[in-house]
Amino acid sequence: MSLTDEAIARIRELVRSGRLPAGAKLPPEHELAVELGMSRSPVREAVKALSLAGVLDVRRGDGTYVTSLAPSLLLAGLGAAVELMRPDTLLELMEVRRLLEPGATALAATRMSKADLAVVHGHLVAMHAAADDVELLNLHDAAFHRAVAAATGNEALTTVLDGISSSTLRARMWRGTVDNDAAVLTLAQHTAIYQALDDNDPGAAHAAALLHVVTSERWLRAHLAEAELTR
Numbered sequence: 001m002s003l004t005d006e007a008i009a010r011i012r013e014l015v016r017s018g019r020l021p022a023g024a025k026l027p028p029e030h031e032l033a034v035e036l037g038m039s040r041s042p043v044r045e046a047v048k049a050l051s052l053a054g055v056l057d058v059r060r061g062d063g064t065y066v067t068s069l070a071p072s073l074l075l076a077g078l079g080a081a082v083e084l085m086r087p088d089t090l091l092e093l094m095e096v097r098r099l100l101e102p103g104a105t106a107l108a109a110t111r112m113s114k115a116d117l118a119v120v121h122g123h124l125v126a127m128h129a130a131a132d133d134v135e136l137l138n139l140h141d142a143a144f145h146r147a148v149a150a151a152t153g154n155e156a157l158t159t160v161l162d163g164i165s166s167s168t169l170r171a172r173m174w175r176g177t178v179d180n181d182a183a184v185l186t187l188a189q190h191t192a193i194y195q196a197l198d199d200n201d202p203g204a205a206h207a208a209a210l211l212h213v214v215t216s217e218r219w220l221r222a223h224l225a226e227a228e229l230t231r
Contacts, residue, residue: 003038007046010036015055015066026056026064053077071156078163087224093164094217098210100161101145105193105209106202108151116151117197120144124194128187137183138170144190148197173219182219189215 001009011032014020026032029047033040047064050056054073057065067073082093108116123144130136145165149158177183189212196204 003042004045004049007036007038007042008049010038011043011046011050012055015069020066022066022069024066026066028063071159075156075159075163078160082164090220091217091224094213094220097161097164098213098217100157100164101149101213102206102210104149104152104154104157104161105197106206107154108148109197109200109202109205111153112148112151112197112200116147117194119147120151120194120197123147124190127190132183141190142170148193151197172223173216177219186212186215 011020011026020026026047027035029040029043033043036043047056047058051058051064054067054076055069057067059065085093112120123140126140127137127144130140142162142165146158146162149161152158177186189208192208193205193212196202196208
């Protein structure tokens, strides 16, 4: 373990133990270094790393604070990591999505307010209106699923689902469905999800979301197989 890694671990333990709770201000760098029994350089690098990880908030002229430690902050880097995944690991990601998304959609069906449903419906209407515009379809598709997940009231679940739904992969799928005239089927699946949510039917919501994810997974398998043959 490098000195920087050790400093990161020690600061994280201070946060985890409650010695530095959410919202707390860290001691000045030299005091923190003395408390940790380390030189200032690795402590400075540790603070930078934990700032990027959403654990600390460095405010120029004010000091460094522990963030709210909300899932949306701590898991924010998941999406960037997903974008870097190799093609041969994307199917594993789809398996994760197949396990989580139907359950989240079913949960949303039991908790969704009229205001939540209106947001989902707005994105559905926009998707239908976008027709052959892949960029707009991709934008509202992501927003549709984000709104469904948000209706669960589970911030961690919402952040994870948003993170694993790669925007790049989603755009490729829409481009593929538009090119193959399969967009009508995909839009119909989104409509079925919305209808189940409107009916407050968790069983139907789970089934509709599962069918949608499985369809996307089949497209990805075919796409990867085709890419392998053209190598």
